[in-house]
Amino acid sequence: MSTNDDVASINEDLSVELHNPGEASVTFRSGDQEVLTVTFNTRHFNQEEHFIEADSNGQLPQSEGVEQWVSSNERHITVHEDETYTSNQLGTATLFGLNEMSDIVEIHHTHVVDIAEPGSTILADQEEVINYIGGWSTGESSGGHLSRHAREVNASAEFTFTGTGFRWFGIPDEAHGSANLYLNGELFDTIEQGDATDDLIYEISNLEEGQHTVTIEVGQLDENERIHIDQVDILD
Known part of the structure; x- marks a missing residue:
């Protein structure tokens, strides 16, 4: 059962589906016995999708409230302390923008690709x-x-x-x-x-x-x- 189905609900296969921002506690039971309770505090993040060329360098986004960027996969995109990035292998990395409390406030799904040129x-x-x-x-x-x-x-x-x-x-x-x-x-x-x-x-x-x-x-x-x-x- 969930304390707020508008935020989180349990499917028939016992997976949890998140819906809207807010807080909800989901409890799993075996008969009358409580087995596990998980509390979810969901928020909406600004999410963007970008495509950048392999073996390139660039400036990280200058977003309000973002104090630091981290990469989910340094093999594809490396984030530097001077607020620049380097793209490496082809693939996808998610860049997370963190505030001064190290909370995620922005998400950029970034694909490293070979970009075809005009006339090619x-x-x-x-x-x-x-x-x-x-x-x-x-x-x-x-x-x-x-x-x-x-x-x-x-x-x-x-x-x-x-x-x-x-x-x-x-x-x-x-x-x-x-x-x-x-x-x-x-x-x-x-x-x-x-x-x-x-x-x-x-x-x-x-x-x-x-x-x-x-x-x-x-x-x-x-x-x-x-x-x-x-x-x-x-x-x-």
């Missing part, structure tokens, strides 16, 4: 540039590299680039499904890959020049349908 081509097998999540399989490409395709709903492929747009190419095939395309974290379009008449699946141009992050998420699929990526060309 990202091949599907460049996993240092494209981050694949979920069930993606490999296949042959006419370009001599390995392509990628997915039959798993919600599997995703994410890349970051600097430029004004991109062209997504795949291998023409009747067995294609739908994909949701997110631009900078917001749903931008839903694509029916089977509607493509050649290997150009989708194109975005005339974006504001700068850094953009694209996520291709597998949508609804019928039997034997799949989403396919062969390469991505970055526009100047």
